[in-house]
Amino acid sequence: YISWKNRENEINGKMHFFITHLRVLAISDLSLKDIINVIGEKRKVYKSLGDEIRKISILSTQWKLPLARAFRFISDRTPSKMLRDFLDRFSQSLVSGVSHREFIEQEQGAVMEEYKTMYESANENLTILNEVYVSLLISIVFVMSFGLVLPMIMGTTDMNTFVYGSALALLIAEGLLLYLLKSMMPADEIWPQTGEKSETEKNLYRLLFLSICSSLMIGLILFYLKFLGHQPFNLLPGEILVSIALTPLIVPGIKTFLEEQDIFRRERNFLGFLPALGSISAMKGGKINESVRYLSEKDYGILTPHIRNLYKRLSTRIDDDAAWEWFGVDTCSNYIQRGSEMFREATYAAANPRDVARMITENIRKIRDLRLKKHAIIKTTVSLFLGITFGIAFSVYISLVIAQRLNEIWLEAGQPFENIQQINIGAILTTVPPQIYSNMFIVVFIVLIIHSFLLSLTIKELRGSHFLIVFLYFVPMVWISSITSFVVQTFLGSYI
Missing domain, CATH: 1.20.81 (Receptor-associated Protein)
Incomplete structure (x- = not known):
């Protein structure tokens, strides 16, 4: 089913190019069979739509099937309703004796309007899906925050079930968001899809390679100095060091963004x-x-x-x-x-x-006008994702710091109520080994890194951009998470 829906989305996303290609070739001296053969050879740029047209070409040239029957045969088996309706109408017009040039001239406007309606509906659905996503995240973050404090009042030391379960739910929700948006939005790639790479794109990959090498080198140096105890590196938390190490990756992201402008x-x-x-x-x-x-x-x-x-x-x-x-x-x-x-x-x-x-x-x-409208909506989506990242990090880290401090207080107090038989205080207050909270800080930060990457990948899919633009959003989100962690632990931790 997933493969079927992906093919449908790919076909719908290429229909505007297909009908334009068909229209300009129709006013040439090429016959309809030659036109179908020309478009059928463009499988790299048309992808699933190219496969469907290629099947029509094979049926008409190798199996000697009339084009009207070939259109009807493929329309019964294509996953795209838009292409199915177009091929059905085309088949009926050919059977009725209508010239293919006349039919394509009449149908071009109808197909473009249908594509425009689909594109605008997808833009509206994007806004609605953002609201649903925020509501879902609020409930997941509440479970994660509650799970950090709950073990101490439930008489159990196992908080992993709540934290890992809610973290998994968070990542699954974001993965589903990525899939839904990818299947819902028409494919509108900014960069060419021929498979050839321009000198500009090659330079971007060279810059990525240098950025990765720089990140690895900086990360190794920083953690080595922290391990040796050199100041101020030993005072900086691991989250900040990871963010510093990842910072060079933003350079190819910025360069890609400027190139797309x-x-x-x-x-x-x-x-x-x-x-x-x-x-x-x-x-x-x-x-x-x-x-x-x-x-x-x-x-x-x-x-x-x-x-x-x-x-x-x-x-x-x-x-x-x-x-x-x-x-x-x-x-x-x-x-x-x-x-x-x-x-x-x-x-x-x-x-x-x-x-x-x-x-x-x-x-x-x-x-292009439809793309400009979509990018205006995406700007709001980017701001929303950045705010969500801060909100998740802030709420989870505050819960973690408060739970850690309460646990320390109860550990220092010992068992002051152990001789009072009327109150089973052990069922109310339970301490957790301190090392568990240290591990939880690492787990939460790793989850936030994965969360940042998934949201950055979602933005890339919405824009139709080059993959390298992911780093333009990924690095700032990691910095938001690490700075939030540092501020909460430093200021709120010392205040408590």
Whole structure:
């Protein structure tokens, strides 16, 4: 079932690119069978949707099944309702004798509106799910905090059941949140999905490697100095030392975030570049390379160096398809990569460059506006997650410090009521070995580290960002947990 739902989400998330690709190829000289074959070969970028189209291609070319029957056959077996309805309508129109160009022209707007409705509904569900998540965490944290004090008043020394059980429930709840959001939100990746890595992405991985080495080196040095008893390292708690050691990991996260801001700027400039390219190419009789040369002399801001690199590759006349593909990869934008690839394929098949550029630009602009709305909601979600991290750390550490102090008081008092037979004080007050509380501080901090990573991964999935952006949120959350632990133990512990 999980695999089925994941495939459905993947297909729905690619429908806007699919219908755009279908539309621009439909105005070319390609037949419908050729169009299906072209899209079916794009399995890397279309993923599960590409697999479904590939099946249609195999049924029509190898098994000689009419396209109308192939559409109906796949529609009965696809997990996506959106794709199922589209293929059913397509099959019926072909049987009725309607031209595929006419059908696709009419259906493009309907599919895009359906995708827009699904995207906006997912944005609304994100807000609702955040509220449900907060309510669930409040109850879990209450159980964890209560479990730290409960053993002393229940006559048992076993607090592991409450703490470990509530910690496991916390992590399971966050894992379910990650899965629900991933299955609920349409896939909207920022970076290209071709499998090729640009020089920018390679530099990010090199920076990650250096950051990991720095973190390991700093961690080993800090804990070695603490072990030897050097001041002030021996005075710092282990939580602070771990946070200091993890701090270099934020560097690739920041760099990835800044690069994604540049990607958004390139996409905005691309929406001006592509229509200009289409218009000039139409005036020049479809001469794309000459049009690119002309536009490479213009100023398109942050996109200008990439346009000039595109012209340099095209001027070599080695492989125009690869030149356009690397144009998208170098910009690090999935929208630019997909848009430029569609433009190249459609114009190569003798489609009107002006019409192709207009269709691609209109659809990308619609989806980009939806992404901007989603990112506005995600900013609120990030603030919520940071506040949740502080709230969990503060409430659990306060309960832990209070329980530890009460346990110390009762241990110092001994058994003052042991000769009073009328009161079974042992059933009311029970002491716990002090070492258990020392272990609990470590357990709680480990749980908070895992909690921080899961929430950071959730933010990454919501944004559709590169994996390295996880560290941009993970490191601050770990710092929030460690500083909260230090402040609570230092100030509240000394006050009590």
